[in-house]
Amino acid sequence: MTDSSDVLITEVGPRDGLQNEAAPVSSAAKVAFVEALVRAGVRQIEVTSFVHPSRVPAMADAEAVYAGVRREPGVRYLALTPNERGYERATAAGCDAVAVFTAASEDFTRANIGMSIDESLERFRAISREAQRDGVAVRGYVSTVFACPFAGPIAPEAVLRVVEPMLEGGCYEVSLGDTIGIGTPADVSRLLDLLLTRVPADKLALHLHDTWGMAAANTLRGLDHGIRSFDSSAGGLGGCPYAPGATGNAATEDLVHMLHALGHDTGLDVEAVALAADAIAGSLDHALVGRAHQAILARRRRLARAQGAA
C-alpha cells in the first residue's frame, strides 16, 4: 500500500479473472495486463496459477507469465499454488509470494481438489513449512464461506475451523471467498461477528463476487466491521470453473469508486484500472460486465465525442 492507503485491493483479474476464458490469451497480453494494473497502483496482485495445465489450460503458461513480468518494488506478485508441485514450479520461476487454498465445505473441497478439508490443511502445512524455509510469503484462501454449490448454506463455525489453522500455519492473511456470489450483507455480518471474536480484522480479506449484485453492499458491510482488504478483478473479469453458475468477481472499479467516495485510500487510479481491463478485453470473446468499468469507458467516449465536436 502507498503511505496514505488504508484499504488494500488485491487484484485477481490476471489469475481468477482469466482462468476460465475460452479464448486463448497470449502470455504477452497477460504480462502487459499485470504491468498495467501495477502502474494503476495495484500493490498486491494474483499473477497466475501453477496448477496442472490439464486442470486449467488457460494457466499453462504460468512460468512464462510470472517470469515475464517486470517486478516493481513494494508490490506483492502472488501465484496460486494448489500443491507442492505447484509450489516448486512457482519458486523455480522466482515467485516469493504464494496463495494456497481450501474451502469451508467438505463437498466443495472434494469436488474442487479431490480431498477432505483436513487433508487440504495437511497439504497447506507442508507447503507452508517449505515457504517459511524459503522466505516465501503465504496467503490463504477459503472458498464457499457463505454457501456451497453442492451443500448449500455454510455455517460461520465451518469457516472459523479452517481460518484458524491457516493463520496458525503461517498465512499473513486469509481471504474469505464467496465462491458462488450468493452472500448478502447479512451473511457478511454473521460470519465476521464470529470470526472477529477470534481473529484480528487485519488478518482477513473478503473475496466477493457480484453474481447476485451484492459485491459493493457486501464490501460496505465488511468495511463496517473493520475489514480493510478486498479481492477484486479489473472489469469484473472471471468466475470459478468448479462452481456451477458462479460468474463475476467483484469489479475493482466498482469497489474503488465506492471506497474513495467513503474517504478510503486504495492508492489506485480507477480510470487506469478500467483502461487496463479494456486492453485485455480486446483478447477476449466477450465484453466486460463491471458496472463502473462500463460507466468509466462510456464517460470517456462521451468526452472524446464532445472534444471532437468542439
Place this chain on the structure above:
Amino acid sequence: MTDSSDVLITEVGPRDGLQNEAAPVSSAAKVAFVEALVRAGVRQIEVTSFVHPSRVPAMADAEAVYAGVRREPGVRYLALTPNERGYERATAAGCDAVAVFTAASEDFTRANIGMSIDESLERFRAISREAQRDGVAVRGYVSTVFACPFAGPIAPEAVLRVVEPMLEGGCYEVSLGDTIGIGTPADVSRLLDLLLTRVPADKLALHLHDTWGMAAANTLRGLDHGIRSFDSSAGGLGGCPYAPGATGNAATEDLVHMLHALGHDTGLDVEAVALAADAIAGSLDHALVGRAHQAILARRRRLARAQGAA
C-alpha cells in the same frame, strides 16, 4: 404492503424501465407485465406516463395500458403526470394515484422540462390542488439528488429545498432519484443525515440506479438510516433519456434478494419477478442486465437440465 411487509418496493419497470426502449413493446405486453408483477406481490407500481407522445413515444399508449390493467385491491397503480394536461389524461383514464417530478438541479430541470425548479414547484402545486379535490394520491419524485449530468455534485441542501415543499404540498411520499447512478453510500449518508433532521423517514423513498454498481450498497445504507421504501425495476430495465450515460435502474431482484436475507419482508416473490421480467425481455432487442435476475434464470436452467437428465 402485505400485513407483514416492512419494506415497500415500488416497481418502476413498466414506466421508467420501458420508456427508453428502442423496440416497440405492444400495449398488451405492457399490461401483461404490470399484471404479472402484481401477481408477484408488487403493491406500488408505475404503470405508465401521461407525457406528450412526441416527448416519449414509447408511452404514447398510456390510456390503453392504464385502462387495460385489471386492478387488484390494495395495489397503488401510479401514472407519471408531467403537467396538468397529463394529469387530466390520467384521471380520465381512471387513475387515482399520480407521480409528479422535479429535480434538485436547476440545469437538469431546465434541460428535462424546460423550466426553473421554482416554476416546476408551482406546476406541482397546481396539480396537487386538483388531486386533493379529486381524491387522487400524489407521489413526488426529485431527480439528480446526488449529482447532475450537467452541473456535477448536488448539495443535500438543494434536495431539502424541493423535498419540503413537495411534502407540504400534499405528496404522501417523495422519492429521491439518483438519476445518473453515480451516488455512493457516502452520498446516501450525507443526504439522509440532513433530510432526516427535517423530514420523517417514512415520507422518503430512494430511487437508485446501478450505473456504477452501487444500487445494493446504497440501499443498504438507506436501510441503515431507517428508509423502508425503494424504487426498482424488474430485471434492471431502464435508464433516463435526458441524462447522458444513465443506464440501469436498481434491479428489483437484487434488492429483494438482499432485503429478504437481511430479515426484511417485501411481500414479493423474487422468482416470479424474474419471470415477469424475462417475459417482457422477449419484446426487447437486448438482454436484461440485472445480476440476481440473471442468476435466478441461470439457476432455473440448471435445475431444468438436471431434471431432464434425471
